[in-house]
Amino acid sequence: MANGIAASSEASGSVPPASAPESTLRHPVWVRFSHWVGALSFVALAISGFMILMVHPRLYWGDVGNDLTPALIELPISNNHRPEAWEQTVVFSEFDGDPVSANRTYPIFNLNGFARSLHFLGAWLLVATGLIYLAAGIFTGHVRRRVLPRSRDLAPRSLLRDIGSHLRLQLDKDGGTSPYGPLQRVAYALVLFVLVPFMVLTGLAMSPAVTAAYPFLQEIFGGHQSARTLHFFGFSALTLFLLVHLVMVVLTGFGRQMRGMIMGK
Amino acid sequence: MSISIPRRRLVSGLASSAGVMLAGCGGSGPPTYGNILRMGDLVTYKAHRLLMPAHSLVREYDRSDISSSPAIGNTNPGDANQPFFDPQHGETYARLQREGFADWRLAVEGSVTRPGSFSLDDLKRMPSRTQITQHRCEEGWSAIAEWTGVPLRTVLEAVGVRPEAQFVQLQSFDFFGGSVDMWDATHPQTILAYGMNGRDIPTGHGAPVRLRVETQLGYRSLKFVRRIVVTNEFQDDGTIAAGWSWYAGI
Numbered sequence: 001m002a003n004g005i006a007a008s009s010e011a012s013g014s015v016p017p018a019s020a021p022e023s024t025l026r027h028p029v030w031v032r033f034s035h036w037v038g039a040l041s042f043v044a045l046a047i048s049g050f051m052i053l054m055v056h057p058r059l060y061w062g063d064v065g066n067d068l069t070p071a072l073i074e075l076p077i078s079n080n081h082r083p084e085a086w087e088q089t090v091v092f093s094e095f096d097g098d099p100v101s102a103n104r105t106y107p108i109f110n111l112n113g114f115a116r117s118l119h120f121l122g123a124w125l126l127v128a129t130g131l132i133y134l135a136a137g138i139f140t141g142h143v144r145r146r147v148l149p150r151s152r153d154l155a156p157r158s159l160l161r162d163i164g165s166h167l168r169l170q171l172d173k174d175g176g177t178s179p180y181g182p183l184q185r186v187a188y189a190l191v192l193f194v195l196v197p198f199m200v201l202t203g204l205a206m207s208p209a210v211t212a213a214y215p216f217l218q219e220i221f222g223g224h225q226s227a228r229t230l231h232f233f234g235f236s237a238l239t240l241f242l243l244v245h246l247v248m249v250v251l252t253g254f255g256r257q258m259r260g261m262i263m264g265k
Numbered sequence: 266m267s268i269s270i271p272r273r274r275l276v277s278g279l280a281s282s283a284g285v286m287l288a289g290c291g292g293s294g295p296p297t298y299g300n301i302l303r304m305g306d307l308v309t310y311k312a313h314r315l316l317m318p319a320h321s322l323v324r325e326y327d328r329s330d331i332s333s334s335p336a337i338g339n340t341n342p343g344d345a346n347q348p349f350f351d352p353q354h355g356e357t358y359a360r361l362q363r364e365g366f367a368d369w370r371l372a373v374e375g376s377v378t379r380p381g382s383f384s385l386d387d388l389k390r391m392p393s394r395t396q397i398t399q400h401r402c403e404e405g406w407s408a409i410a411e412w413t414g415v416p417l418r419t420v421l422e423a424v425g426v427r428p429e430a431q432f433v434q435l436q437s438f439d440f441f442g443g444s445v446d447m448w449d450a451t452h453p454q455t456i457l458a459y460g461m462n463g464r465d466i467p468t469g470h471g472a473p474v475r476l477r478v479e480t481q482l483g484y485r486s487l488k489f490v491r492r493i494v495v496t497n498e499f500q501d502d503g504t505i506a507a508g509w510s511w512y513a514g515i
Contacts, residue, residue, distance in 0.1 A: 056405030063326075063399060066406035068333035080404075089469055092331065092462045099333040099462075103340040103469045107348075112403050113508035114302065120515060121305030208401050209313050209480045209514030213321040224399060224407050 026264045031142070034133035035261055037125060042242070044122035049235055051115035054078040055108065059232055063223035068102055072229060080108040123203065130196060146180055148189050153182035171252050184248075191241050195234055202231040303505060310512035320452050323479040326397040326409050331462060334400065334408040336469030342438035342489050349439040354491060358438040366473040371457075375434075375495035378425035385459060385473055391415040391423070394456050402483040403513065412477050413460030418451045421495070430495045434502055435476055438489040442502035444511070445478055445485065454479045457490065482513040 027035075057078050058071040065071065067081060074081065086102040137143035152158055162182045165171065180188065204210045204217055205227035211218040221227040249257045259265065339347045343359030361369050366385055374380040395413040417433065426447075434444040449455055458477045459466060466472045471488025478485045484504075504511050 052405065056402075058406070063330070064332040064407050064409050066333065066335050066402075066408050068335055068408075086335070089336070090464075090467050092464075094463065095331045096329050099331055101334050101336055101461075101467050101469060104335060104337045108404075110404065113510070116403060117302035117306050117510050120309050120510075121302060124305060124308055204515075206401070207515040208323060208399075208482060209317065212323040212480050213317040215324055218324065224401060228405060 027260055028136075028140070028142070029264060030132065030136045032261055032264060034129045034136075037129045038133070041122040041126040041129065042238070044118055045126065046235065046239065046242075048115040048119040048122065050077075051111055052119060053232065055080060055110045055112055055115075057081065059229040060225035061222065061229060062225055063218075065225040067104070068100060078109050080110075082106060123200070126196070127200065130192075133192075147185060147192065149182060149185040153185050158182050159186075169251060171248070187241060187244070191238065195238055195241070199231060199234045199238070202227045202234060206231070303510070306510040306512055309510075309515055313512070313514050314446075314448060319448060321480075322454055323398055326399070328397065328411065330409050331397065331411060332409045334410050334461075334470065335402075335406065336467070337402070337404075338484075339439045339441065339488070340469035347439070349441045351438065351440045354438045358489065362468070362472070369473055371474065371490065371493065373420060373424045373493045373495075375493075376427045376430040376497050377421075377495050378427060379423075381424045383420070388415050388420070388457060388459060388474065391419050394454075395460075396454055396456070396477075396479070398454065398477070398479045400483050400486070411460075411462050412456065412458040413463075414456035414458030414474070414477065416453060417455045417457055417476070418453070420457060420493075421450065424495075426495055427497075429497045432496045432499055434494045434496055434500065435487045435490050436492040436494070437487050438491050440503070441487065443476070443485055443487040443504065444496075444500070444502045445476075445481070449478055449480055449485075449514075452478070452480055480514055484509070485513045 053075070054077050057075040058065065058067070058081055059073040059075070060069070061072050067083065067086065085104070085106045087105050088100050088102040090101040092099045092101070134143070137147070159182055166183065201217065202221055204214075205221050206224060211224070218224055218227065221230055339349045341347055342349075342351065342355050343362055344350070345352070345355065361367075369385055371383045371388070372380070373383065392415065393413055394416055395411060397409060397411045399407050399409050401407045421433070430447065432444045432446055433450040434442065436442050445455070454477070456477050457474050458471075459474050461467065461470055466475060471486075471490070474490045475488040476486050476490055501511070
């Protein structure tokens with residue numbers, strides 16, 4: 001993999017320093033700012049999101065899903081689902097499938113008052129930072145030159161070579177054409193331009209007010225519960241990215257990488 | 266229609282909310298917020314009100330989509346062992362329930378020109394609305410049911426809401442309460458429901474009358490409604506003090 005340090009001439013939009021010595025490569029200040037604010041909001045979103053999931057650790061497909069209907073996935077992360085402890089009070093036998101009403105008879109773990117508000121605070125922070133990053137990234141050409149994979153990055157030969165060097169842990173012996181290697185570009189582009197927007201949209205698809213105004217949000221994901229399930233899959237993918245990202249930071253020199261992302265050099 | 270949404274006030278409120286956030290306290294603007302989490306809630310509320318069109322209708326489903334419906338929280342305000350039990354009104358509820366809610370009355374008062382009191386039959390004589398909608402609980406689950414009731418807007422028009430009114434507070438037979446702004450209170454699908462899936466509302470779901478605010482999460486759809494007070498100023502109904510967002514549109 002590449003050395004992970006972007007170019008100093010970035011902000012001024014000058015010629016990409018493909019051959020510049022490593023010591024002069026640096027992250028522009030707006031990249032460092034958005035990286036750390038984004039990281040903070042991601043941590044807030046991940047922790048609060050997990051707390052929200054613990055309140056109802058069952059996932060469904062379609063519009064409807066609750067303790068009285070079958071789940072697609074039951075996650076063993078809390079004891080909030082106790083099908084035997086529901087007191088059935090009514091059977092609506094005039095409807096298909098004889099839907100019932102039942103009373104919950106036990107207290108559940110629920111810190112959503114805190115977790116939901118933290119989640120949306122984190123979401124606002126991430127969206128605001130993301131917009132700043134996107135504006136600066138497009139304006140300076142950073143996104144196009146440094147982040148988006150080029151066609152030569154996506155060539156099978158290039159990808160295979162990069163995969164091979166990762167497997168051999170030869171992480172600093174990149175071809176030297178760019179600060180970010182092919183796999184790194186693919187990963188960053190997927191996170192920034194696919195996964196994060198996907199999380200925003202699947203998140204909004206769960207909002208009753210937003211889907212009233214924009215019903216297509218609920219429809220494109222196959223329903224409210226499908227959107228929630230997809231939101232969980234997106235969380236899983238982002239968490240996997242974070243783990244790999246942290247491993248790569250350590251393997252390529254923790255001190256050097258942290259200096260690069262904090263001090264810029 | 267006699268009730269208008271104070272959009273101008275809303276927009277100026279949004280402009281001033283930045284100052285409110287910097288000051289770190291609520292002041293008189295709606296709603297009153299304290300800590301940083303509540304400020305995030307305020308941003309969400311203001312953004313929804315500023316950016317989204319008023320009174321978009323939520324999706325309505327077919328009868329074949331009706332699903333099983335969990336009843337949670339307090340499922341009988343007359344039962345002293347239930348959460349949020351209110352000794353004063355809980356006993357009244359138990360008596361009214363034994364008598365089939367024949368003596369149940371809904372007081373509607375506050376910033377109105379003709380304060381009134383409505384029996385269940387009074388409400389059922391008003392123009393009704395039936396809607397098959399999705400209940401979304403903050404816990405994460407959802408259910409679809411058919412609700413029949415009178416639009417809250419119709420009741421508010423009957424009592425004559427004063428122009429300066431901004432919030433509609435609802436009180437229940439337990440300690441749970443809730444208020445909505447005029448935007449949601451006058452939404453066509455915001456109803457005082459007395460029927461569920463073609464029957465009287467089961468006790469666990471809020472008999473004899475519950476609110477349905479389809480544009481917000483389930484905890485805003487107050488069950489066991491006892492009294493409605495129209496107010497000019499925001500008052501915490503207990504939601505914020507208990508650590509929850511007052512606005513639950515997301």
